[in-house]
Amino acid sequence: VSQFGKVAIAGVGLIGGSFALALRKKRAVERIVGTGRSAATLARARELGIIDESAASIADAVEGARIVLIAAPVAQTEAILAAIRPHLGPGTIVTDAGSTKSDVVASARRALGDKIGQFVPGHPIAGRELNGPDAAIPDLYCGKKVILTPLAENSAQDVACIGAAWEACGAKIHRLTPEEHDRVFAAVSHLPHLLAYALVDDIAGKPHADLLFQYAASGFRDFTRIAGSSPEMWRDITLANSAALLKELDAYLAQLQSLRGHLVSGNGAAIEAVYANAQRARLNWSASIEATENQARQGGD
């Protein structure tokens, strides 16, 4: 008997599909059932061997599943949970892969009511530039972090079970509160996305935009790579985490105003101090990231 029996996945794209492929590769699952809005995507996921079948209804998908993973855009989470609730038996744990957590938890409380204890919120820190079931790969989560933000109502066993499923995918489990999670990702992910989108939109709107783009080089390419991400997905994340994001944006605006003052007064020492501190922090960070990645490649811990 495999570790997780039946698993249901709502949203069989890159994130949900890679979860399925990883569990399958580890022989940790008996049967994977998919559900989602697009019949074509579900058919493709079956063709690719990601799911065994697409569920005829949400009731069929959830029935007898050990784990239900919601891997759909964050704005759909509440509707999916509301549809799941009437069919949610006591042996099933629901988790998600959303990029924000406080709003997902609030949605889950509204949608699941007294079954909230069966929802263990999660966020895998992994991705590719591609999307959809064709982009799914079994190694997407290898060596990557998955953050769980357990609720007071969750049982320790249920949290451990979701952790074990992600570990079977090769991921490392971290725990934060939903609020900690949202504060951290506002700073290191949501704000950078907003800043990159803002810069490219700013440049694209100038009368000499063509001239500017003509001379943009590799530094610009790296800086703005995340502005190639899905506008709908990032609109949802921006709105879902707007409180934490506003705090980070305001701190950043204060930092830019301070640098602006140094520019106006020609204060080279102050400018260099900011740049040098940033360079030092950036080099330390990238060195530690590389050390971790090398360890992971060598099969270490």
Added chain:
Amino acid sequence: VSQFGKVAIAGVGLIGGSFALALRKKRAVERIVGTGRSAATLARARELGIIDESAASIADAVEGARIVLIAAPVAQTEAILAAIRPHLGPGTIVTDAGSTKSDVVASARRALGDKIGQFVPGHPIAGRELNGPDAAIPDLYCGKKVILTPLAENSAQDVACIGAAWEACGAKIHRLTPEEHDRVFAAVSHLPHLLAYALVDDIAGKPHADLLFQYAASGFRDFTRIAGSSPEMWRDITLANSAALLKELDAYLAQLQSLRGHLVSGNGAAIEAVYANAQRARLNWSASIEATENQARQGGD
């Protein structure tokens, strides 16, 4: 007889060294003489075959040279030109590789006086993450842009000669005025550097910086890669181009304030419009870059 005879290079690091190696590979030069502040760097450049000899004096370096390339930090350009002037014969053209042009032209006018016609300002758009003579490679400029910002005092032949030298390195010549150049690079290079440094410094200064860096992932890595650049070099560029940079910074601050307003009012449609416009522009730009690079690889034009 080779095309350029004797070439002198002030600053034999990545930029100057790669220029030397490229000319040598093309057999476009007879003798390359190096000069610079560090005897160790000059010795290393000789070991690596970048230069034939290090000049005993600036007079020796300039004497009989067809081209003198200044490839030192921008803040040193004026002092180097002032040292060159007394030894600058009529058959020698001086050029530079500085990342800003208006300030370099102003320095050159002060330092060279009535010999200003012999200075053809330039800026090769190429680089690597490494520095120094060991980082120099003959192909650094292959398929890359070199921007010349000729002066009214330059002769057409001298501008053509400097263009031919960079073309011998595999580069494509573009022409802008110094003011156009600085406006363009303020937007697509200098501002992104300032923004990336500001973000990393902002995060590094927070009490929970370690937690934040722990969860920073590949989007953050790309966005902040340029914050690993030399603080001294970028302090100089920031100060040298502060007028154009301030204009770009202010436009960007206005853009961020507008987005901030949409965040506060929860205006998802307005946020998505900015993000979608940026994504479209970014994808168009990267598609055109890739097309150009593919053409270059296929030996096309």
